[in-house]
Amino acid sequence: MTVSLRQLEYFITVVDEGSFTRAAEVLGMSQPGLSHQIQALERELGGPLLERLPRQVRLTPAGRTALPHARASLAHAQRASSAARRASGVETGELHVGTLYSISTGVLPGALRTWRRSYPELQVHLVEFPHTNELIAAMEAGAADVAVGPTPPDWDGPCRTIGVEEFVIAAAPDALPYPDGAQVPMVELARQEWVHYTARSGLSDILNDACGQAGFSPRLSVRTEQSASALSLARAGIGLALLPGNIVPPHFDGTLLRPDPPVLRPLSVYTRVRPDPITAAFVSAISVETLVTPTHITDRLGPPTQ
Structure with a gap:
């Protein structure tokens, strides 16, 4: 079976735009060319993914099953490309950090300030979620390079407790x-x-x-x-x-x-695979700089009770 990342991008764009016409405009290609690529993808996957309606498209059951895997595959490829560039010494682009809303408010600002002193040209994209389960699922799907959040159970990749x-x-x-x-x-x-x-x-x-x-x-x-x-x-x-x-x-x-x-x-910082040097620098920064219970809170309440 030969399925290209470009075909998956075409499929996702058609779904997100709701029509072949709008998707072709976004992708900068002809509508017949886009239809041909989707048909080729459907042949490779063994059946129709989209139901063509007069003014919209609708996912078939096979399409609904394929869509999250297509998004994950594309996200994995983008993260891998970004990691390869960083590992080669390219210190521009984005580092995607998955986290929870409350952690991006309380824990991350100090660590990001420290880390960006060393990598001022590298932008940070926070991928934020309300629930730990969503954060873990997003990391498994390749939506971020590194996660900061509650310690995930049975995590297969590198994981370091920060406090x-x-x-x-x-x-x-x-x-x-x-x-x-x-x-x-x-x-x-x-x-x-x-x-x-x-x-x-x-x-x-x-x-x-x-x-x-x-x-x-x-x-x-x-x-x-x-x-x-x-x-x-x-x-x-x-x-x-x-x-x-x-x-x-x-x-x-x-x-x-x-x-x-x-x-x-308990909070941890974790990745799917061994982090590249720049991601590792972020892991070190948050591990060293994180003050989970700030001093002004311990001044009011005393030392944390374990």
């Missing part, structure tokens, strides 16, 4: 009968309302697990997908928020508490 992310409880000033910096049993917060997260966010699982271990389900006040929004909502008195301590800025003037038992999330 443990501590979660804190944020609230409006004087919203709770506890002094700022206190360690509070989760069970004592069962009657409180919480800023919850959308089901799509992995932070939703963390809040549900923390409350569930204390024997209650969190009472919902509002849902958000972003931990930064949860912090603002908690400061405004909308409800309590459980969130990574590293996203809390030094000037936060609300109440911060440490949950008991502690809520911790």
Whole structure:
């Protein structure tokens, strides 16, 4: 079987554009030429991938099965080309870093600042996701060169632990009968309302697990997908928020508490294969520079409880 990456690109473009006419315009080729290439791909794969309708195209069952593999193959090829250029000493282009929304807010800025001092011409493209499972799937599909996130179970490639992310409880000033910096049993917060997260966010699982271990389900006040929004909502008195301590800025003037038992999330940096020299430099930078629990949080709450 001979399937070219160019044919996969043609197939993906037709799907994304919704028609052969628009896809041909995007690709800068004739519509008959594009149709010929898709037909050749369908012959190689053993059946039709697209149903030609009067004003649009629709994926066949075979097409729906083939599409994610086509996207993954194209992404792998692009990442391999980029890695080869970097390994050859070409220090321009992009490094694609997969991560979670909360980590791109709290953990990455310092490490990226350090790393870019050595590679100022190399751009960074953050590929961000709300849930750990989406991040792992994207890495497996070749959507990024390196990932920074919760330690993935049973990862086959290189993986280095960079620290443990501590979660804190944020609230409006004087919203709770506890002094700022206190360690509070989760069970004592069962009657409180919480800023919850959308089901799509992995932070939703963390809040549900923390409350569930204390024997209650969190009472919902509002849902958000972003931990930064949860912090603002908690400061405004909308409800309590459980969130990574590293996203809390030094000037936060609300109440911060440490949950008991502690809520911790191990973080790692990982790749699919042995990283090229520039990607390895990024791994080293984030391993050295990452401060998972920042000093202004430990000043308020004391050293993290393991």
